[in-house]
Amino acid sequence: MAVVSVNIEGQQLLIQADTESGPQATTGPESEAVRSPGGPGVVDQIAPRLKAMLRVARYHGIELDPNEFRAAKSKPIPEAADLSQWAQNGGMWARAVRIRWSHLLRFEQSGPVVLLFSDGGAGILMGASAERNVVLLKSVNAPDDAEGVPIDELRLLRVWSGEAVLLRPTPSYIPADAPFTFSWLVDLVRLESRPLRDIGIASFTLSILTILPPLIVMTVVNKVLQFNSTSTLALLTAIIAVVFIYETLLGHARRLIINVVGARLDTKLHLHVFSRLLRLPLDYFERHPAGETMYRLAQVYRIREFLTGKLLSTFLDLITLCVLIPVMFYINFTLAWMVLFCAAVITAIIFAFLAPLRRRYQQVVDAETWKAAALGETVVGIKTVKALGLEPQRKTLWDERVADAGKARLAFGQFANWPQTLVTPIERVMVLGTMLIGAYLAMNDQTGYMVGSLFAFMMIAQRVAQPLVGLARLVEDYEEVGAAIGEAASVLNRPLESASNSAGLRPKLAGNISFDDLTFSYMGTKTPALDHVTFDVPAGTMFGIVGRSGSGKSTIARLLQGINRDYSGFLKLDGVDLKEINLRHLRQGLGVVLQDNFLFRGSIRDNIIAGRPGLTLSDAMRAAHLAGAAEFIERMPNGYDTYIEEGSPNLSGGQRQRLAIARALIHNPSILILDEATSALDPESEAVVSANLMRIASGRTMVIVSHRLASLTECDQILVMDQGKVLDVAPHSVLLERCGLYRQLWFQQNRHLGTRHGHLAAVPPGVA
Incomplete structure (x- = not known):
């Protein structure tokens, strides 16, 4: 047992x-x-x-x-x-x-x-x-x-x-990985097949009910008025009352279902868009203005309105047409063909204008994209605009963008006015022309029933004319939506960072880093940013990287974070090629502090534990103490609950940087990357961070990218880079003796010390 x-x-x-x-x-x-x-x-x-x-x-x-x-x-x-x-x-x-x-x-x-x-x-x-x-x-x-x-x-x-x-x-393949196309949108709508079926049944029933009023009018004219039949009138009144009540309740239910379907499609569409946006690689955002990206994604609203508005209403109109058109032919064959002929002419006119309308609308899209890019750039860089007094220049640029967009929209609107002008008289012929011809036929009718049939036909024709015209114009609307889909797809269909969140290995990271004959070039450049780079960083090492601007220091940090993976050679973490490691798992094992770090709107505690929302205040306090941020946090009126606005205006640069270090340490990463993390700090803040470096580095691999050599003197090894190549790897004292570039950089940064350091006095003046 x-x-x-x-x-x-x-x-x-x-x-x-x-x-x-x-x-x-x-x-x-x-x-x-x-x-x-x-x-x-x-x-x-x-x-x-x-x-x-x-x-x-x-x-x-x-x-x-x-x-x-x-x-x-x-x-x-x-x-x-x-x-x-x-x-x-x-x-x-x-x-x-x-x-x-x-x-x-x-x-x-x-x-x-x-x-x-x-x-x-x-x-x-x-x-x-x-x-x-x-x-x-x-x-x-x-x-x-x-x-x-x-x-x-x-x-x-x-x-x-x-x-x-x-x-x-x-x-391995999920719907979220499918390209953002119109067919994908159709599949998205198809997932709502059950409520759409209910809407279709309700619409078909309502279409049948719309036949009754014209038929009742025809009966009233042909039977009640002609023969003075009061009993027939009473019966028709009762039928009309029942039909109106049933139609009201059914219409209410159909609108509720349509609202539910619209809300669900809207939710799925927005979730898909944001998910794809988060999985785009960083280099896309670096090469495209934020305003341009936001404008292109805003086209999703136009797509949503088309799906839940005109497309759905046209689908319901088709159901109505399937019921009403046969009834039209039953009432009067000649007038029915006249209505269909007018609808065919309207369709032909709209099709004739589609291609030139598409070209002019693309000009509108391009102009609006540049306008949105100018607006987004101004909002993002508003501090620089205010600091340098660039308001007149930015206003001039904005005026030019608005003028270009206005001209494009005016040209499009003037050209789009022509098909509307040509279609209007045909629409009138469809309604009034059929009435005149029907009146002529009624005058020559010997049976006496044509008058009632004419009334019924006119009521049905008005219900048919609008869906037929709307169906023809749907093609025109689809062209605009097609352009909107293209705009959104230009962002959403970019190659993603990874095929799926579960792809790749998830090894336990100890911190051993190995570059083996690695070469990497940025897109659109021929000169490699890293040229056959080879070096090793043992686990638990404090490793510095120095070099002139453009030597490849930050590129090494980017490759370690998996931002770029299209390199040749090998980059291994604990013996596992970085290309094979799951990106999310990799970045959870890394702590990264940049030169300019972004703090989210919320409390200090929320910002520190942003990557690990399950942690508590004590965890945030431990990380803040390790980063040297606890002192200034505790002096604030609300301590760790102090609210940070967008842009963190209530914090100094040094305070923001120390909070960023605490945020990077909150999950105890096995590898900590400081990419010019202290270059923007004031001397006091830099001294606090530098004093904690040894304590921060305990038990983890630490990669420090910096142009300030004084902050790297305690590193176990320092890598010297120049023009994408490795010049030397050694401790600080050894590099001063044998690496000319390192010695030159050291002398340039510490010449103010004069002869107080013996090794500086021995440096030849010509080296500087």
């Missing part, structure tokens, strides 16, 4: 099951001490539900980070939805579900499933046997090689209410 113990409301409930083969597994009170990947310390206690998620994710080759789990503080027990979101953020496919026992029996060979117990505990479903009517359950503390314990339905349902979390690796 095997026993699985689950604690419910303070009582130990034993689940006993027969074990025919394999080792036994028990769930005991012990807890494992787990060091979170890159976390700030050892997590003494991990909730059983988190343990189960970690075990199942590890089964699929993915390492989740407990520090990234985020749930409301009011929820002491992790809920299924929070667990699912945590796994999705970690690059997995995850779903929180509520299933029955019969569903569990189908998980025979589907991989492990996390079952959430009623007491806040969890178990791992390893399989099932429908023949024996048991599932194989494994404890979250059981060894990896332990087999599942057979549990029957009665015993499991005493502790399990049906909650579970399904986990899988993210598929």
Whole structure:
């Protein structure tokens, strides 16, 4: 007998099951001490539900980070939805579900499933046997090689209410990876097939109901007025009342469904756009103005309006036409053909103007793009504009962009006015012309029924004319939307940083870095930024990189972050090629501090723990102390709750930089990269950061890119770069003796010290 113990409301409930083969597994009170990947310390206690998620994710080759789990503080027990979101953020496919026992029996060979117990505990479903009517359950503390314990339905349902979390690796191809095209949008709409079917049924019913008023009018004229039939009039009145009530209720329901479908399409579209935007490589944003990107993405609103507006209304109009056109031919064959002929002429006119309209509209798009780029650049660089008094120049540029956009729109509007001018008289002929011809036919009709038929036909013709014209103009609208799709696609269809968040290896990073004959060139340049670079950085080393401007220092830091991967040669972290490492996993193991760091709107605490929202105030305080930021934070009125506005105007440059260092240290990275991180600091702030460097570097690899050689004297090794090539690698004292470029840079930066340092006095004056 095997026993699985689950604690419910303070009582130990034993689940006993027969074990025919394999080792036994028990769930005991012990807890494992787990060091979170890159976390700030050892997590003494991990909730059983988190343990189960970690075990199942590890089964699929993915390492989740407990520090990234985020749930409301009011929820002491992790809920299924929070667990699912945590796994999705970690690059997995995850779903929180509520299933029955019969569903569990189908998980025979589907991989492990996390079952959430009623007491806040969890178990791992390893399989099932429908023949024996048991599932194989494994404890979250059981060894990896332990087999599942057979549990029957009665015993499991005493502790399990049906909650579970399904986990899988993210598929290699997901809809979010598909190119942003009109066909992709059609597929997006097609996913709403069930509500669209309901809308179609409602529209078809409403179309049938629209036939009744014309037919009733025809009956009133031909029967009631001609024969003075009061009973027929009363019957028709009752029918009209019922139809109006039913039509009102059905129309209300249809509009509700349309609103729901529109909201869902809108949500999916925006989620897709933002997801693709986040996965674009950094070099795209470096080569394109923010205003241009924002304008192109704003075209998604035009696409959304087309999908949920004109396209949907045209779809409903088609249903109406399918019902009304046959009725038109039934009432009067001649007048029906006249209406269709006018609609065909309108369609031909619109098609004739499509190509020139497309060319002129592209000119509008180009002008608006440049206008948006000028606006975005001014907003982003407003500090520089104000500091240098560039308001007149920027206003002149803005006036030129507005004038160009206005001219393009005026030219487009004037040309687009012609098809409207030509179509208007044909629309009038479609309605009034049919009425005149119908009146002529009624005067020559001997039966006396043509008058009522004419009234009915005119009512139906008015309902048909508008959809026919709208259907023809839909083609014109599609051209504009096609241009909008092209604008958005020019951003969204760029190559992404990675095929998916789950792609690539996730090795444990210790900090060993190796460049082996690496060559890299930026796009559009022939001169390599790095030319056959080779050097090694052992784990735990404090490594400096110096050189003249343009020597390739920051390029090395970019390659380490995986920003650029199209290099030749090898770049390895702990023996694993960086190209094979999952980007998200790589950047979680790195801490990066730049020369100009951006702080988000929010509190100081939120900014420090931005990368690890599951951490607490004590973690933020520990990182701030290590970065030398605790002193000034504690002097602020609200301490760690001090609110930072956009652009952080209430902080000095040194304070912002120390907060950025604390943010980089919050997850205890194995590799810390300081890319000119102290070059913009005042002497006091630089002294504070430099004093903490040795403490910061303890237990991790530290790569410091700097042009200030005085901040690198304590480095174990210093790499000297020049024109993309390695000149030398050695400690500071050795480089002063044997590297001419390093000695020259040192003398230039420290000439103010005169002869107070013996090695400076010995430098020949001509070297400078």
